[in-house]
Amino acid sequence: MTAFVKQGLGTLAVWALSGGLALALAVMLTTLWLSRRRGLRACGSILTTVTRGVPTSLLVVAAGIAALPHAAPTWLPNPFPGTSPRLAGVAWAVTIALCLGSAGHLAVILRSGHASIGTARLEQVMLLGLTPVRRIRLLAREAAGPTLAPLGSRLVHHLHNTAFAALFPVAELFGWVQEQANDTFDVTRYVGIGVATYVVLSLAIWATFRGLEYYLAAGPTATRQPVLSAVAS
Amino acid sequence: MPILIDLMIGLPQQRPGGLLLSILVAVAAAAAALALGVLYAMVCVTARFISLGLQAVLAILRGIPLLLLIFALGQLTSLSLPATGFLALSLYSVSHVGETVRGYLTAYPAALREQAKLLTISPAREWLALRIPWTLQKSLDAVGTHWISLLKDTGALTVLGIGELTTVARLLSEQATTTQWLEVLLAAAALYLIAVLALMRLLTVIRTRLARKGV
Numbered sequence: 001m002t003a004f005v006k007q008g009l010g011t012l013a014v015w016a017l018s019g020g021l022a023l024a025l026a027v028m029l030t031t032l033w034l035s036r037r038r039g040l041r042a043c044g045s046i047l048t049t050v051t052r053g054v055p056t057s058l059l060v061v062a063a064g065i066a067a068l069p070h071a072a073p074t075w076l077p078n079p080f081p082g083t084s085p086r087l088a089g090v091a092w093a094v095t096i097a098l099c100l101g102s103a104g105h106l107a108v109i110l111r112s113g114h115a116s117i118g119t120a121r122l123e124q125v126m127l128l129g130l131t132p133v134r135r136i137r138l139l140a141r142e143a144a145g146p147t148l149a150p151l152g153s154r155l156v157h158h159l160h161n162t163a164f165a166a167l168f169p170v171a172e173l174f175g176w177v178q179e180q181a182n183d184t185f186d187v188t189r190y191v192g193i194g195v196a197t198y199v200v201l202s203l204a205i206w207a208t209f210r211g212l213e214y215y216l217a218a219g220p221t222a223t224r225q226p227v228l229s230a231v232a233s
Numbered sequence: 234m235p236i237l238i239d240l241m242i243g244l245p246q247q248r249p250g251g252l253l254l255s256i257l258v259a260v261a262a263a264a265a266a267l268a269l270g271v272l273y274a275m276v277c278v279t280a281r282f283i284s285l286g287l288q289a290v291l292a293i294l295r296g297i298p299l300l301l302l303i304f305a306l307g308q309l310t311s312l313s314l315p316a317t318g319f320l321a322l323s324l325y326s327v328s329h330v331g332e333t334v335r336g337y338l339t340a341y342p343a344a345l346r347e348q349a350k351l352l353t354i355s356p357a358r359e360w361l362a363l364r365i366p367w368t369l370q371k372s373l374d375a376v377g378t379h380w381i382s383l384l385k386d387t388g389a390l391t392v393l394g395i396g397e398l399t400t401v402a403r404l405l406s407e408q409a410t411t412t413q414w415l416e417v418l419l420a421a422a423a424l425y426l427i428a429v430l431a432l433m434r435l436l437t438v439i440r441t442r443l444a445r446k447g448v
Contacts, residue, residue, distance in 0.1 A: 053426035057388030057399045062418040065406055160298035167391070174300055187308040191301070199296035 003176065006082035008197060010171035013080050014091070014162045018098035019155055025099060026106035033111055048104045056101030056161045060094055064168040067093035082171025091170045098165075102158045109154060113147030114139075144216045152209025156202045173197060236405060240421055243396050244404070250396030252424050255387040258397065262319055263380050266326030267334075271365060273327065274335040294328040299389045307393050318390045318397075322383065329379050337372040338364065370443055377436040381429055388425075398424060 032044025072078070072089035080091040117139060125135055125142075166175030177194035181187040243250020249257065273291070277284040294302075303321040310317060341364050349359040369376075388399035402421035406414035 049430075050426065053385075053429040054422045055385035055388040055399065055425055057385075057391060058402060058418065058422055058425060061391075061399060061403050061406075062415075062422075065403075065414060065418070156296075160300070163298045163300040164389075166300070174298065174304075177301065178304060181304075181308060187305070191305040191309070194301050195293075195297050195305075198298055198301065199293055202296035 003082075004193070007171050007173050007176035009081040010083060011159075011162050011165075011173040011201075014095055014098065014165055014170070014172055015159050017079065018095045018162070019102070019158050021096070021099035022102040022106055022158065025103040026110055029103060029107035030110040030114065033107065034114065044107075048107045051100050051104030052108070053104075054101075056098060057164055059097040059101050060164040060167060063093035063097035064090060068168065080171060084169070087169050090168050091165070094165045094168060094170055098158070098161055101161060102154065105154050105157075106151065109147060109150045112150075113143035116146040117142050141216060144213070148209050148213045148216075152206055155209075156205050159201055159205060160198070236417055237420055239405060240398060240401055240417070240424055244401060247396035251401045252398045252428060254395070255384065255397040255399075256428065258315070258319055258322060258390065258395075259380075259384045259387050262322035262326050263383055265319075265323040266330045267376070269323070269327045270330035270334045271368075273331040274338040274368070275360070277335045278338050291328045291331055294324060295332075299325045299386055300392055303389055303392055314393050314395050318387075318393055318395050322387065322390075325386070326379065326383055330376055333372050333375045333379065334368060337375075338368045340371075341367060373436070373440060373443070377432075380436075381432055384428060384432060385425065 029044050029048050032040050033048065035041050035044070067090045070089055072086060072092075076088050076092065078085045078088035078091070080088065083091045121142065122139070125138060128135075130138065162172055163174035165172045166178060173194060177190045181190040184190070239245075240251050242248055242253050273284075273287065276287065299321065302325055303318065306312070306317045306321050306324075307314070310320075312320065345363065345367070346359070349363055354363070387397050390397050391400045391403060394400060398421055402418055406417040409417055
């Protein structure tokens with residue numbers, strides 16, 4: 001039971017860290033993509049295509065093989081429950097690979113959300129004379145409707161991709177299912193536990209994003225006017 | 234050069250493999266999933282309440298990681314490894330494609346249905362000649378995005394040890410010297426990227442042709 005909890009927490013740690021990093025990278029790629037400079041735009045576009053075109057499995061394999069022969073430096077934190085501190089470097093490498101595997105897809109979702117606002121709307125917000133922070137907050141709320149649903153789906157897919165970490169000695173759920181099933185030959189039981197856990201975690205992510213969508217009342221026709229009016233007043 | 238050939242068509246004792254096997258498995262799974270997805274969508278549209286159980290099964294299937302699905306089928310069935318891989322990819326794909334096709338089939342315009350009735354087209358012919366082609370054409374973008382993802386997801390078959398591109402790249406890089414392994418993995422990444430770009434191009438061509446026909 002303790003091992004199961006540890007491995008489950010390991011999956012959550014890998015998911016949260018790599019997902020957070022992927023979101024940050026996706027924001028950066030989207031910013032490059034929306035830049036007025038042609039060079040930066042091309043750079044954003046190429047990076048997005050490359051990260052979308054190369055499978056996460058291969059990125060994880062490359063990162064794991066690169067990190068495996070090296071011992072983790074002592075200063076490197078180990079936020080991965082169940083993973084030995086000696087192998088924290090491998091866990092970080094796998095986390096970064098997972099981040100790269102999702103960043104391009106997330107960037108496309110963010111760009112679609114930005115595009116859904118429309119040029120007229122963007123110009124309108126510019127004319128309100130808001131500070132950049134308030135402008136970004138307002139636009140983020142405007143784009144939340146078309147962005148949150150695919151973002152949630154992608155983060156569910158990202159959770160599923162964390163299973164690739166099992167190719168290396170990093171503590172996570174799929175590795176535990178594989179190990180227990182091979183050790184005990186009770187495949188049905190451990191596969192059942194794995195399926196149930198992943199389904200529950202996927203549902204939790206989906207429900208969180210649906211909740212966020214509901215909270216922000218993200219329907220474009222329902223919120224546009226009130227949000228703008230609130231800011232303007 | 235021999236490394237590139239191994240990555241493209243597989244290791245000498247395991248051919249066809251490498252990128253060729255990845256493409257073959259992805260195409261076969263995509264075709265099977267599309268056929269099953271259309272069937273699923275038809276059941277959902279014609280018998281909504283009866284299909285609720287089927288929809289629940291597909292929803293659960295979407296919550297299972299592909300790697301776990303491959304592992305479970307590999308352990309719980311006595312199928313050969315390629316058949317297991319094909320079955321896992323098909324099930325995974327139908328859980329996504331089925332829902333997409335169902336969404337578009339539900340949106341089939343009532344006006345077109347009425348027109349078919351007025352022209353006394355038989356229900357079977359209306360499904361085969363009008364509804365299904367309309368649905369497939371409209372859902373091409375969404376299904377195409379899934380196909381791109383499916384081609385990349387063939388890499389998950391590496392847990393079964395099937396000699397597709399990721400497995401070949403992993404085996405070659407583990408045997409290679411420290412300077413060579415990066416070359417092997419970069420070559421594999423480039424091959425995936427080329428295959429994905431080619432698929433994207435093919436989808437654009439199909440989309441353009443359909444647009445020209447006024448679909």
